[in-house]
Amino acid sequence: MEFIDYYKVLGLDKNASQDDVKKAYRKLARKHHPDLNPNDKEANKKFQQINEANEVLSDPEKRKKYDQYGKDWQHAEEFEKAKQHQQRSGYSSNEGYGGGFGGGNFSSEDFSSGDFSDFFNSMFGSAAGAGGGGGRRQAQFKGQDYNAELTITLKEAFTTHKRTFTIHDKNVRITVPAGIADGQTIKLKGYGAPGLNGGPAGDLYITFHIEEDNTFKRFGNDLYATVELDLYTAVLGGEKTIDTMDGKVKLKVNAETQNGTKTRLKEKGFPIYKEEGKFGDLIITWNIKIPTGLTEKQKELFRALSQS
Amino acid sequence: MHTSKELIPQEACCTQYNIEVSFIRQLSEYGLIDIVTVEEKSFIHGDQLNELEKFIRLHYDLDINMEGIDAIAHLLTKVRNLQSEVSHLKTRLQIFNADV
Numbered sequence: 001m002e003f004i005d006y007y008k009v010l011g012l013d014k015n016a017s018q019d020d021v022k023k024a025y026r027k028l029a030r031k032h033h034p035d036l037n038p039n040d041k042e043a044n045k046k047f048q049q050i051n052e053a054n055e056v057l058s059d060p061e062k063r064k065k066y067d068q069y070g071k072d073w074q075h076a077e078e079f080e081k082a083k084q085h086q087q088r089s090g091y092s093s094n095e096g097y098g099g100g101f102g103g104g105n106f107s108s109e110d111f112s113s114g115d116f117s118d119f120f121n122s123m124f125g126s127a128a129g130a131g132g133g134g135g136r137r138q139a140q141f142k143g144q145d146y147n148a149e150l151t152i153t154l155k156e157a158f159t160t161h162k163r164t165f166t167i168h169d170k171n172v173r174i175t176v177p178a179g180i181a182d183g184q185t186i187k188l189k190g191y192g193a194p195g196l197n198g199g200p201a202g203d204l205y206i207t208f209h210i211e212e213d214n215t216f217k218r219f220g221n222d223l224y225a226t227v228e229l230d231l232y233t234a235v236l237g238g239e240k241t242i243d244t245m246d247g248k249v250k251l252k253v254n255a256e257t258q259n260g261t262k263t264r265l266k267e268k269g270f271p272i273y274k275e276e277g278k279f280g281d282l283i284i285t286w287n288i289k290i291p292t293g294l295t296e297k298q299k300e301l302f303r304a305l306s307q308s
Numbered sequence: 309m310h311t312s313k314e315l316i317p318q319e320a321c322c323t324q325y326n327i328e329v330s331f332i333r334q335l336s337e338y339g340l341i342d343i344v345t346v347e348e349k350s351f352i353h354g355d356q357l358n359e360l361e362k363f364i365r366l367h368y369d370l371d372i373n374m375e376g377i378d379a380i381a382h383l384l385t386k387v388r389n390l391q392s393e394v395s396h397l398k399t400r401l402q403i404f405n406a407d408v
Binding site: 151 | 380
């Protein structure tokens with residue numbers, strides 16, 4: 001546990017007045033306040049240090065203790081006991097643990113002791129941080145919101161499924177509803193950082209990114225796919241089994257189907273987000289394949305066909 | 309997104325947060341929060357409480373006046389949008405790098 005120079009944190013010297021402490025605190029708090037620095041962990045950490053320094057230096061008693069023991073804070077308790085013992089014995093000594101530092105003062109209304117350093121808790125006790133300032137009010141801070149990103153495949157986005165991931169060393173298991181869109185953000189209330197002074201925990205915002213699929217392209221709730229069709233079926237008509245996200249489907253192909261013709265399969269597209277049982281459409285574009293490797297006899301038949 | 313339709317009486321907010329009615333009125337005048345009037349009583353939407361708490365902290369804890377809060381609110385929206393865009397682009401870049 002390292003000694004923390006609270007005066008240095010606030011940029012003050014030891015003789016700073018209470019007013020100086022207040023001004024320094026306000027100035028630094030405006031710069032590093034979490035409300036003004038969203039998603040900035042460094043600023044958040046710095047703000048906690050500033051608050052801790054303010055908590056000590058704005059409270060005359062805490063400041064006195066801090067000034068008195070300073071770097072020797074670890075021995076403060078035993079020194080106090082020794083001093084009391086000496087006083088009872090009618091003997092006093094001035095040597096030992098003299099004050100090392102100047103004083104500042106601040107009042108933290110925004111952070112509980114749980115957010116203070118081990119140094120602070122060791123010197124002033126873990127209860128000292130809570131409400132020591134006696135200020136206008138004991139403000140409750142909602143914990144910091146977390147933002148996370150999750151990349152899933154189109155196939156995964158097609159069905160409602162569970163996902164487990166770790167954020168800030170905490171395992172989070174979520175249900176990803178079918179039909180979630182690329183770039184869509186969902187909020188998980190209370191999965192952010194813990195609240196301060198009994199405030200509510202922050203929220204977790206998860207933004208989903210959906211990978212491109214080789215077969216299906218998604219536009220809204222509709223899916224688009226290009227399917228190869230042999231020339232003979234395209235000319236004469238017939239049946240063709242195609243893949244959908246939901247399995248295979250047998251389609252009737254009309255005779256004389258042209259290359260690039262589109263066929264819409266109702267409700268074979270993507271599930272509509274949070275509307276169970278509802279789906280977009282699947283739009284098939286037929287890509288007619290010209291046969292290759294024809295035999296001489298087949299070529300002859302094509303020639304005859306072209307002249308007929 | 310969760311949106312609370314709950315309406316909280318303005319007076320209850322003032323009591324809870326120990327703030328003046330004029331502060332809430334000013335926030336409303338600057339377009340920072342919406343006040344709903346029902347039968348001549350003023351209410352605040354439940355989903356605006358987080359924002360209200362933030363403005364209270366900015367004003368009472370950091371001594372920022374209403375013009376400052378207005379500017380900050382505007383810039384914070386921009387910051388969040390930019391952060392979101394950067395985050396999105398980083399993810400895209402990762403996908404691209406993985407493919408190469």
